[in-house]
Amino acid sequence: MSAAIKERSREEYKAQEERLRAVWANPAGWRYWTSVNNFQIGLWYGSAAFAFMLFAGVLALLMRLQLAVPDNDFLSAEFFNQAFTLHGTVMMFLFAVPIFEAVAIFLLPPMLGAREMPFPRLGAFSFWSFFLGGVFVCGSIFFNAAPSAGWFMYPPLATDKEFSGIGADIWLLGLSFIEVASIAAAVELIVGIMKCRAPGMRINLMPLFAWYLLIVAGMILFAFPPLIAGDLLFEMERMFDWPFFDAARGGDPLLWQHLFWIFGHPEVYIIFLPAIALMAMIVPTFSQRPIVGYSWIVLAAVGTGFLSFGLWVHHMFATGLPQISLAFFSAASEAVAIPTGVQIFVFIATMLAGRVIFSTPMLFGAGGLAIFVIGGLTGVMVALAPFDWQAHDTYFVVAHLHYVLIGGMLFPVVAGLYYYYPLINAKKLSDRLGRLAFWLMFCGFNIAFFPMHLSGLRGMPRRVFTYPAEIGWDWLNLISTAGAFIFAAGVLVVVFDVLRPKHREPRGELNPWNAGTLEWISEPEEDWGVRSIPIVRSRYPLWDQKDLARKVNEGRYYLPDAEEGRREGLVTSVLDAEPIQVLRVGGTSNVTIVSALSLGAAFIALTFHWWIATALAAIICFCAVIYWLWTGTGEIPEKPEKDVGLGLSLPLYASGPDSVGWWAMFITMVGDGTAFASLVFGYFFYWTIHADFTAGIAGPDAVWSLVAAFLFAAAWGLMMAARMFNRRRATAAMRGLLVLSLLTAVAASATGLAAPWSPGMDPTRHVYPAIVWILVIWVLAHAALGTVMQAYCLARSLAGRLTPKHDVDLSNVVLYWHFLLVTAVITFAIIGLFPAAM
Amino acid sequence: MRLIPKEIETLWTLFTAPVVWVVHFLACYVGAAIYCAKPELIGLSFSAVRAGIAAVTVIALSLIALSAWLAWRQWGFGTDDPPHDDPTRRDRTLFQGFATLLLSGLSFIAVIFTAMPALFLTGCIR
Numbered sequence: 001m002s003a004a005i006k007e008r009s010r011e012e013y014k015a016q017e018e019r020l021r022a023v024w025a026n027p028a029g030w031r032y033w034t035s036v037n038n039f040q041i042g043l044w045y046g047s048a049a050f051a052f053m054l055f056a057g058v059l060a061l062l063m064r065l066q067l068a069v070p071d072n073d074f075l076s077a078e079f080f081n082q083a084f085t086l087h088g089t090v091m092m093f094l095f096a097v098p099i100f101e102a103v104a105i106f107l108l109p110p111m112l113g114a115r116e117m118p119f120p121r122l123g124a125f126s127f128w129s130f131f132l133g134g135v136f137v138c139g140s141i142f143f144n145a146a147p148s149a150g151w152f153m154y155p156p157l158a159t160d161k162e163f164s165g166i167g168a169d170i171w172l173l174g175l176s177f178i179e180v181a182s183i184a185a186a187v188e189l190i191v192g193i194m195k196c197r198a199p200g201m202r203i204n205l206m207p208l209f210a211w212y213l214l215i216v217a218g219m220i221l222f223a224f225p226p227l228i229a230g231d232l233l234f235e236m237e238r239m240f241d242w243p244f245f246d247a248a249r250g251g252d253p254l255l256w257q258h259l260f261w262i263f264g265h266p267e268v269y270i271i272f273l274p275a276i277a278l279m280a281m282i283v284p285t286f287s288q289r290p291i292v293g294y295s296w297i298v299l300a301a302v303g304t305g306f307l308s309f310g311l312w313v314h315h316m317f318a319t320g321l322p323q324i325s326l327a328f329f330s331a332a333s334e335a336v337a338i339p340t341g342v343q344i345f346v347f348i349a350t351m352l353a354g355r356v357i358f359s360t361p362m363l364f365g366a367g368g369l370a371i372f373v374i375g376g377l378t379g380v381m382v383a384l385a386p387f388d389w390q391a392h393d394t395y396f397v398v399a400h401l402h403y404v405l406i407g408g409m410l411f412p413v414v415a416g417l418y419y420y421y422p423l424i425n426a427k428k429l430s431d432r433l434g435r436l437a438f439w440l441m442f443c444g445f446n447i448a449f450f451p452m453h454l455s456g457l458r459g460m461p462r463r464v465f466t467y468p469a470e471i472g473w474d475w476l477n478l479i480s481t482a483g484a485f486i487f488a489a490g491v492l493v494v495v496f497d498v499l500r501p502k503h504r505e506p507r508g509e510l511n512p513w514n515a516g517t518l519e520w521i522s523e524p525e526e527d528w529g530v531r532s533i534p535i536v537r538s539r540y541p542l543w544d545q546k547d548l549a550r551k552v553n554e555g556r557y558y559l560p561d562a563e564e565g566r567r568e569g570l571v572t573s574v575l576d577a578e579p580i581q582v583l584r585v586g587g588t589s590n591v592t593i594v595s596a597l598s599l600g601a602a603f604i605a606l607t608f609h610w611w612i613a614t615a616l617a618a619i620i621c622f623c624a625v626i627y628w629l630w631t632g633t634g635e636i637p638e639k640p641e642k643d644v645g646l647g648l649s650l651p652l653y654a655s656g657p658d659s660v661g662w663w664a665m666f667i668t669m670v671g672d673g674t675a676f677a678s679l680v681f682g683y684f685f686y687w688t689i690h691a692d693f694t695a696g697i698a699g700p701d702a703v704w705s706l707v708a709a710f711l712f713a714a715a716w717g718l719m720m721a722a723r724m725f726n727r728r729r730a731t732a733a734m735r736g737l738l739v740l741s742l743l744t745a746v747a748a749s750a751t752g753l754a755a756p757w758s759p760g761m762d763p764t765r766h767v768y769p770a771i772v773w774i775l776v777i778w779v780l781a782h783a784a785l786g787t788v789m790q791a792y793c794l795a796r797s798l799a800g801r802l803t804p805k806h807d808v809d810l811s812n813v814v815l816y817w818h819f820l821l822v823t824a825v826i827t828f829a830i831i832g833l834f835p836a837a838m
Numbered sequence: 839m840r841l842i843p844k845e846i847e848t849l850w851t852l853f854t855a856p857v858v859w860v861v862h863f864l865a866c867y868v869g870a871a872i873y874c875a876k877p878e879l880i881g882l883s884f885s886a887v888r889a890g891i892a893a894v895t896v897i898a899l900s901l902i903a904l905s906a907w908l909a910w911r912q913w914g915f916g917t918d919d920p921p922h923d924d925p926t927r928r929d930r931t932l933f934q935g936f937a938t939l940l941l942s943g944l945s946f947i948a949v950i951f952t953a954m955p956a957l958f959l960t961g962c963i964r
Contacts, residue, residue: 194849203849204922204933294921295933299940306856307948310863322874322962324887327955328867335951339944537925574849576927688875 013554016561017531023562024115024528027588034588036120037527042106043424045127049099052134054495056090059083059141061488064448068481070469080465081148082141082167088151092267093175094134096409100274101126101185103416104213108189110423110519111207113198113536115529115559115569118191118660121586121632122184128596129181136604137174140167147171150463152260155245155253159237169238169607176231177603179224186224187667189217191660194574198518199558201536201577207517208297212277215305216270221667222309223266225675230259233682233774239609242763242770244682250695250767254319255685259678261312269308271405273301275412276343279365282419283347285515286362287354290540293346300346303339307332317388326385333383340376344369359513360434361419367442368411375403378453393463396456402449411441414494419513421498426507426524433497440490447483451476510549516540521549532557532645533570536577558644570644571660581654582642586632595624626792633661634808636801655808665812669819672782676823679778683771683830687838694835695766700755700776705832708755711748712783712824715741719790719817722810726797729804735797742790749783752776752828772831779820779827786820789813845912852938854905855945862898862949866891866956874962888956895953899946906942909935 026035035041063083066075075083105123109116117123140146147167149158158168193214197206233244234256243249245256284291291297310332317326347369356362378400382388391397414437421429455476460467467473511520518541522529532555538544551557558579559568571581601617637652644650656662687693718741726734756776761769793810796802802809872879873887880886910916913935922933 200925202925202927202930204930205925290921290923294923295937295940298937299944302852302856302937302941303944303948306853306859306945309860310948310952320964322870322964324870324874324955324959324962325867327959328863328870328952331951331954332863332948335948338947539921539923575847576930688872 016555019562019565020528020531020560021526023565023567023587024526026527031588034590034593036124036586036588036592038105038109038117038120038123038529039527041120041123041127042102042104045102045105045130046099048127048131048134049095049102052090052094052138053099054491055138056087056095057488057491059087059090061484063087064481064484066465067467067477069478070467070474072466075465077465078144078148081463082144082146084463085147085150085167085171086138086141089147089171089175090134090138091405092151092271093178094130094137096271096405097182097267098130098134098178099413100213100216100271101130101182101189103274103278103413103420104189105185106423107420107519108192108210108213109196109529110522111209111517112193112196113201113518113530113534114192114196115533116567116585117188118196118569118571118583118585119188119664120567121589121592121628122188122664124589124592125596126181126184126188128593129184129600130178132596132600133174133177133181133603136600137170137178140170145170152264153234153256155234155237155256156247159234159245161238166607169235172231172235172238173603173607176228176235177600179228179231180599182220182224183668183671186217186220186671187664189213190221190667191663193217195571195660195663196569196583197572197577198534198536199570199572199577199579201572203575203577204294205536205539207539208280208291208294208301209277211298212273212280212301215301216273216277219266219270219273219305219308221671222674223263223270225671225673226259226678227263229675229678229682230256230263233259233679236770236774240764242774243767244770246767249765250686250690250693251770252686252689252767254316255682257316257319258312258685259682261315262309262678264315265312266308268404269304272408273304275368275409275416277301278412278416278419279347279369280343281515281517282361282365282415283350284354284540285419285513286357286359287350288357288514289350289354290516291346292349292353294539296342296346300339300342303342304336307336307339311336314383314388317385318392323385330383330385334380337376337380344373359418360429360431360438361415363435363438364411364415364418367438368407368415371403371407371411371442371445373407375400375405375407379404391456393461394456395452395460395462398462399449399452399456402445402452406445406449414441417494417498420519422508422512422524423519423522424524425502426510427502427505428508428512429497433493437490437493437497440493441487442490444483444486444488444490448480448487449483451479451483455480511542516543518542521552523553531555532560534558558646558648560645564638564642570650571654579644579648579650580658582644582650582652583660584635584637584652589628589632591624591628591632595621595628598624629792630796630801634796634801634806636803636806653806653808655806656811659808659811661808661812662815665815669816673819673823676778676826679771679775680826680830683775686767686771687834694768697761697766697768698759699768699835700761700772700831701758702832702836704751704755704758705828708748708752709825709828709832711744711751712779712821712828715744715748715786716817716821718744719814722793723807723814726802726804726807726810731797731804734810735794738790738794738797742787742794745783745787745790748824749780752779752783752824755828755832775827775831779824782820782823786813786817789816843908845908849934851905851908851912852934852941854908854938855902855942858898858901858905859945859948859952862894863952865894866952869894870962874964877962884961888960891953891956895949895956898949902942902946902949906939906946909938909942911935913939 066072145166149164158164193210236242237244243251245251245253313329314333382391418429418434455473458472460473531553534552534557541548566584567587569583570579571583572579598617598621602614605613605617641649641651718737722734722737756772763770763773793813796809913932918932922929
């Protein structure tokens with residue numbers, strides 16, 4: 001460390017601290033809600049998810065009351081249907097997935113020694129989208145309009161407007177909106193973990209929580225888009241009568257089951273892995289030693305992430321697929337037990353090798369794992385197709401999935417709550433209440449759910465709203481109901497412990513559990529995350545780098561100041577975390593709320609077929625996003641480089657693969673490509689189930705199709721040329737090429753439209769024209785977005801915000817066009833040539 | 839031309855073996871699904887499907903074995919033991935090698951699991 005830094009005067013230090021505090025401060029009054037700080041967003045996200053969980057829990061209690069005795073009339077059948085549908089939907093989409101996004105946004109920056117996530121406004125946008133969508137979906141039950149076809153919305157029941165009412169639309173549109181929020185969070189997490197770790201935090205030193213979250217975010221990218229594609233098909237059927245799932249017109253309800261479970265099974269692991277990630281932080285702390293088998297945990301996380309995509313058909317064992325297909329999925333379902341088991345053994349080994357302190361978090365963690373193991377074992381049972389045929393759609397499955405989800409997710413999350421609560425306000429939750437809550441929850445859970453195995457084996461189907469006496473289900477159900485209320489009492493104790501006023505308690509210490517990871521040096525009173533960005537040299541820096549906390553808080557590391565009044569963090573390299581750039585992130589802003597609310601309004605208006613309101617909301621959202629991009633991204637800095645401290649100077653601007661924006665675009669488009677692939681899967685799925693899948697209907701014109709593909713390729717080529725000319729300082733040529741590419745894209749779209757239009761394909765007549773049209777519409781919508789991006793680049797160039805050296809906008813748009821090219825060529829090649837080839 | 843690739847600096851090699859598993863899994867599933875839906879399309883018997891699965895399995899296992907060998911090399915042929923937690927480039931590389939080796943092992947087993955149904959099933963059977 002240089003002498004100059006050591007001799008810094010006290011006043012200068014104070015001034016630095018003041019500047020930094022001012023830059024990161026949260027706004028006061030009602031403007032507090034415009035904050036984009038990861039600490040606030042994480043807290044709101046988590047609280048909202050918890051509130052939704054309590055709501056869905058109340059629905060579960062109502063159901064248990066109804067089922068307590070035979071022939072009960074406490075709830076009507078219709079309300080019961082709405083209650084179980086909403087219970088499952090809310091627990092999965094509004095609690096289990098978002099709570100991990102909340103925890104990740106809250107914890108990751110301090111854990112990685114970063115100040116913020118790379119896209120704080122995107123995080124805020126994600127939260128507000130989630131919150132609005134959640135309130136909309138939950139609120140529907142108060143208007144007797146909640147979805148009622150079960151949380152996986154199987155057609156033909158759910159596509160039938162007579163039986164499913166508007167509830168199904170609320171489910172489809174409300175959740176599509178929330179899926180967008182999840183994908184936004186995934187982009188944020190991947191870029192944050194790969195590019196924004198503290199200097200020196202090589203990938204072999206990364207906290208295991210970050211490893212897990214990296215894998216989970218990757219899984220979201222491949223799991224959620226198939227559901228979005230499915231939602232699109234589903235909503236097209238409900239809104240415009242396109243027969244994707246209508247067997248009478250060539251559709252097939254099974255396609256929905258495929259698309260839903262390609263999402264739905266990885267989803268289980270998307271929920272489970274972050275909860276285990278919390279355990280991977282808690283167990284070492286209370287064993288007071290590093291985790292045993294760090295690499296094995298990485299194996300388990302990555303292995304589970306991949307294998308979980310080979311399991312989806314085990315939800316469809318009873319649908320009559322060929323047994324050879326079932327067997328593949330059965331095999332993969334058994335294989336996933338290997339990495340799952342590895343994690344449990346790693347935790348046990350760590351506890352055996354250390355001195356275990358049996359605190360409240362450990363109690364919840366260990367109890368949860370015990371429950372999870374039971375759920376895992378019944379999972380191995382139902383993964384065997386012959387057993388599943390017996391247990392399918394019975395309470396055995398209900399018991400299995402609750403053992404897995406509550407043991408594998410809820411208990412570890414409560415463990416995490418007790419463990420991390422001091423980060424919120426430097427006070428611990430009560431140990432006594434925690435233990436009481438644990439025993440109530442643990443006993444209540446087993447009393448409630450263990451008998452369900454038996455009622456299931458005795459043949460009780462899931463989702464029945466009542467049952468006759470004397471078929472052997474009465475007392476099992478009564479016990480389950482009693483257990484459910486004991487369990488709920490435990491949850492209530494946790495809620496009380498969190499909400500009870502704690503202002504009389506003294507402020508606790510900064511690292512009350514003597515943990516080893518970086519998140520424990522951030523002070524809850526400060527909004528800056530870390531006072532200065534440290535150099536990390538260990539997996540457990542607080543244990544191994546003795547004076548790290550003091551030096552960080554004395555501002556002796558990187559970026560201890562905010563001279564230019566900007567929120568700044570470091571971008572580091574992927575493998576070795578060498579500092580490469582100073583990243584300026586967006587601060588407090590209304591634009592995130594306006595964009596999220598207007599997008600939400602568009603989805604909600606669409607539910608009720610209010611077309612004009614939909615269009616208005618969509619236009620507002622479009623303008624808000626453009627304003628957001630124009631004012632908040634791709635900014636040309638006032639100087640090329642800046643001194644970050646410790647004698648290091650780093651660039652303020654990056655473009656292409658060096659920039660975080662490029663990565664965000666790449667990741668988003670991978671998700672987008674997955675949704676597209678799901679639609680293509682649909683096309684070939686229809687081909688396999690019919691002898692002649694065109695049903696004698698004339699297909700798209702091959703010539704128009706090929707010309708469209710060619711024109712899209714030409715537009716892409718012009719974009720490549722535009723980027724090249726811009727880098728060679730030929731600005732005028734770049735602008736000309738942009739315009740030319742835009743015009744070519746318009747021509748390509750018109751030609752693409754002509755392909756199914758000219759033979760007069762009617763999408764409501766049969767599934768073949770419908771799937772062709774949906775593919776074409778997919779391409780055209782992306783092309784429209786592509787032309788908007790071209791116009792945006794042109795405007796940026798004319799406004800002097802896009803220059804030969806500062807071309808991040810253009811370079812990201814070209815990246816988008818790479819994906820658009822692939823999408824267009826595949827689409828037009830398939831629709832134009834495949835029917836002829838068959 | 840060299841037969842064995844050079845050691846490269848990237849995170850992606852970690853995922854080689856699981857990606858091979860994915861491709862193998864999809865090949866088995868899609869191949870069998872298309873055959874069972876449209877047996878007349880290629881005009882071959884189910885034994886051909888089983889032979890096809892055997893062939894892709896051998897290819898997949900060979901690729902995973904290659905990835906495992908590369909990982910073993912990256913791990914320095916096992917000269918150092920884990921935990922590989924020093925803040926050095928060397929330890930980071932060893933960690934990558936070891937984790938990749940473990941994933942190759944898991945993928946190898948998973949590929950065998952996936953292929954096993956073809957040993958026992960002699961038809962599509964609905």
